[in-house]
Amino acid sequence: MAEITLNALAHTYSDSPTKPEDYAIRQMQHVWHQGGAYALLGPSGCGKSTLLNIISGLLEPSDGEVLFDGKRVNELKPEERNIAQVFQFPVVYDTMTVYDNLAFPLRNIGVPSHKIRSKVLEVAEILELSDQLKRKAKGLSADQKQKVSMGRGLVRDDVSAILFDEPLTVIDPQLKWKLRRKLKQIHEQFNITMVYVTHDQLEASTFADKIAVMYDGQIVQFGTPRELFENPAHTFVGYFIGSPGMNFFNATFSAGSLSFGKHVISIHSSLANHLQQRGDITDVKVGIRPEFVHVWDGFNDDAYEVEVDYVEDLGTYKILSFIFNGITMKARLSEDQKVPVGKAYISFPEQWTKLYIDEYLVELGSEAQSEHESEHRSESPSQGSEEAVNE
Numbered sequence: 001m002a003e004i005t006l007n008a009l010a011h012t013y014s015d016s017p018t019k020p021e022d023y024a025i026r027q028m029q030h031v032w033h034q035g036g037a038y039a040l041l042g043p044s045g046c047g048k049s050t051l052l053n054i055i056s057g058l059l060e061p062s063d064g065e066v067l068f069d070g071k072r073v074n075e076l077k078p079e080e081r082n083i084a085q086v087f088q089f090p091v092v093y094d095t096m097t098v099y100d101n102l103a104f105p106l107r108n109i110g111v112p113s114h115k116i117r118s119k120v121l122e123v124a125e126i127l128e129l130s131d132q133l134k135r136k137a138k139g140l141s142a143d144q145k146q147k148v149s150m151g152r153g154l155v156r157d158d159v160s161a162i163l164f165d166e167p168l169t170v171i172d173p174q175l176k177w178k179l180r181r182k183l184k185q186i187h188e189q190f191n192i193t194m195v196y197v198t199h200d201q202l203e204a205s206t207f208a209d210k211i212a213v214m215y216d217g218q219i220v221q222f223g224t225p226r227e228l229f230e231n232p233a234h235t236f237v238g239y240f241i242g243s244p245g246m247n248f249f250n251a252t253f254s255a256g257s258l259s260f261g262k263h264v265i266s267i268h269s270s271l272a273n274h275l276q277q278r279g280d281i282t283d284v285k286v287g288i289r290p291e292f293v294h295v296w297d298g299f300n301d302d303a304y305e306v307e308v309d310y311v312e313d314l315g316t317y318k319i320l321s322f323i324f325n326g327i328t329m330k331a332r333l334s335e336d337q338k339v340p341v342g343k344a345y346i347s348f349p350e351q352w353t354k355l356y357i358d359e360y361l362v363e364l365g366s367e368a369q370s371e372h373e374s375e376h377r378s379e380s381p382s383q384g385s386e387e388a389v390n391e
C-alpha cells in the first residue's frame, strides 16, 4: 500500500512541444494519500488515462517523477510497481474458470495454494461470484467478466494501489449503482489506495471521498463533492459539477463596485477589497449556482427584475430559465415554490456569489472565510447541495 506523489509531472505525446496545449498532462504536483478513495473526474480527452498509465508504469512521463511512499518509481516496470489496474473493458482469460482467473495474479507471485484458495473465496464472496467459480469465463456476461477483472485486482494483499479506468462502462445501468457501492465497501474493508477514473460526476461522488477534477491536462480542484459544489475553484468545476451547472456572466469592477450592465452586483466586502487592490477590472466572471439564486414570490425592491424564459418541471423540483441583462441563467425552484410567469424577481445571496479572474476563484481571505462560514452555516443548503451533486 502506498502514498502516490506526482512531482512536477508532465507528459506530451508530441516530439517537439512548444506550447502548453501540446501537453496531455501539464506540469502538476499532486498527492494521493495512502488508503484514500479518490476519483479522477473530467471530460473526454482531458488526460485521465494518460495520468493513470503513468502511475501504473505503462507510460513513461516526459518530465517529473512518480514516487511511491517517497521512492522514485519512474524506472520500475509496471509489474514491479504492484499496481492493479482495471480497464474499461474486462481483461479475463476466456478459457480459464472464474476461480483460475482470480487465482492467476497470486499464482504468478508464488503464493501457496491454501492462501490462494481463501483469498479467492473471500473476493468471490464480496463480488457475488461464489456460484460462478467453476464456470469458464468465456460464458459470462460482460458485467460478470468485469467483476472478475476487478476481483483480479483485489486478490493481492500487496498492491500499492488499484486504479480503475472507467470500469463500469460495460455494466448495465441497474447494476452500476450496486457495483459502485460494492467498490466502496471493498475500499472500506481493505484500506487500499484507490483511484477511480470517470467522466461521470455521479460515479465520482458515490465512490470517492475526494475528487480531483481534471481539465486540459491539469487538476483544477481536489476536494470533497461538497467543496466542489459549494466552492468551485475553477469555472470548469462550476460548469461540470452540478445539474444544471453554475451560472456565469462577465462583470466590470470600477469605482469600488461590481456591475453587470446597469445592475450593481453585491459582493462580500473582502472580495470587494481584494478587487479594489487590483484596480479596475473589466473581465471578472461572476458565478452562482442555480440552487443558490434566490427567487422571490413577487415584486421586490431589492431584487433584479428578469424575464422568464421557460420552466422545466423535474418532478420534485423545477428549473426556472430566465434572462438577465441578455444572458440566460437558471434557478432551482422547490416543489412548493410559486412559479413566476412573464417576469421574475431574483437576487444573488452574497455568500454564494463567487468571482473568477482568469477562470480561477478569487478566494476570500482566511479570516473573512471563517467569519463568512460561521455567519452562513445555518443558511447552507447542505442537503440540496449533496442532492445536486448526485444528480
Ligand SMILES: Nc1ncnc2c1ncn2[C@@H]1O[C@H](COP(=O)(O)OP(=O)(O)OP(=O)(O)O)[C@@H](O)[C@H]1O
Pocket (backbone or CB within 6 Å): 013, 024, 042, 043, 044, 045, 046, 047, 048, 049, 050, 051, 199
Ligand atoms: N497514444 C497517443 N498519442 C497521441 N496522443 C494521444 C495518445 N493518447 C492520448 N492522446 C491525446 O492526449 C490527450 C489526453 O488523452 P487521454 O486518453 O489521456 O484522455 P482521457 O481524459 O482519458 O479521455 P477519454 O475519457 O476519452 O479516455 C488527448 O488529447 C488525446 O488525444
